[in-house]
Amino acid sequence: MSSACLRRQAPSFNTWDAAVTVLALALVVGTPTASAQEPIKGEEALKHPAVQLAVKAAELVKAGKVEEVFALGTKAGQSELKSLSAADRKDFLASIVKKTPDPKAFSDAVRNGGELNVFGNTAILNAPVANGRVMAYFEREGSAWRLTNGPMVVVDEPAPVNETRVENAEILTHPIGTLALQYLDLVHAGKIDDAKKLATSGVQAKWKAESAKERAESLAYLKKNLPTRADVTAGLKDGKTLRGVLIIEDDKAATLNLIRSEQRQTAPGNTTYSSTTTAIGFAKEGGQWKLAQ
Known part of the structure; x- marks a missing residue:
């Protein structure tokens, strides 16, 4: 995939797989100042209209109708899909198929231990499975629940042995910070081929295999959003x-997170929170940090 990744506080369809990096617009989520209601569990959670929407999404994916899943999502999510380049769209849809659980197994997981937490106009479903958990995210659009992400299997992975965090201005003095700024300069100068020379050999090989049309679409996408x-x-x-947070794992892989947040009161007793994170991946190759996307 040739784009940078934007992840949200309430994820949209763009976060199915950490290896898939796409751009998306920030999502504004309305959250009442009152506390969340008690979690809805098990069979009652499965009966909830939001969760039934997630079950339907899993059924569509299993039936080979993955693009129809987006009709269950928000208008913002549908716009995101349309904005992707052909190459990004293909990889993105493949990642959905890879991450979506079997509908029956998903229903059983919710019934046996799932919890739906509702926060006013948003909700999060978490259901444990053998190798991790199944997650789904929802937003109320008008009077109806809509799917903003999932259902997707999130595999539990061992924590890195050594994790280093570099934040804010200190990032600018780190080699990854220097590399990231060089990448941004080249993208905004329209020199996408030169920008890809900063990446790992695997990323470069994939980039060279893309058509001229796909490359042009990716460049336009990056210039608009980075x-x-x-x-x-x-x-x-x-x-x-x-706010910048650079997370380095075992001195082998790293992610630079650039986080913009906004909180504002839209009505008495109601606060709207908006958070957009641009996440750029890096990997060490031959002892040097390289772009991993």
Whole structure:
């Protein structure tokens, strides 16, 4: 995949697989200031209209009708799919098929130990399975529940032996920070082929295999959604408009998260929270940090 990844506080369809990196617009989620209601569990959770929507999505994927899943989602999610390049769209849909659980196994998991937590106009479903858990995210659009992500199997993975975090202005002095800024410069200068030369050999090989049309679509997509060097530099130094967190795992892989958040009161007793995270992956190859996307 040739794009940077935007992940949300309430994920949309773009976060099915960490290896799939796509761009998406920020999602604004309305959350009442009152506490969340008690979790809805087991059979009662399975009967909830939001969860039934997730079951239907799993059934569509199993039937080979993966694109029809997006009709169950929000308008924002449907727009995201349309904005993807042909190559990104193909990889994205393949990742959905890979991550979606069998509908019967999914229903059984919810019935046997699932919990649906409702937070006003949003909800999160969590159901344990043998190798991890199944997650699904929902948003109320008008009077109806809509699917914003999932259902997807999240596999439990062992934590890295060594994890290092670098935050805000300190990122600018780290080699990955320097590499990220160079990447942003090249993208916004329209030099996408040069930008891909900063990536691992595997990413470069995949990029060379894409058609001219796919490359042009990816470049337009990145230029529209990635921040500029000036935005990132000023934001990380300020620490208010932008928060940066660089997570390095075992000195082999790393993710640079650029987080923008906004909270505002839209009505008495109701607060709207918006959070958009641009996540850029890196990997070490030949002792040097490279882009992993």
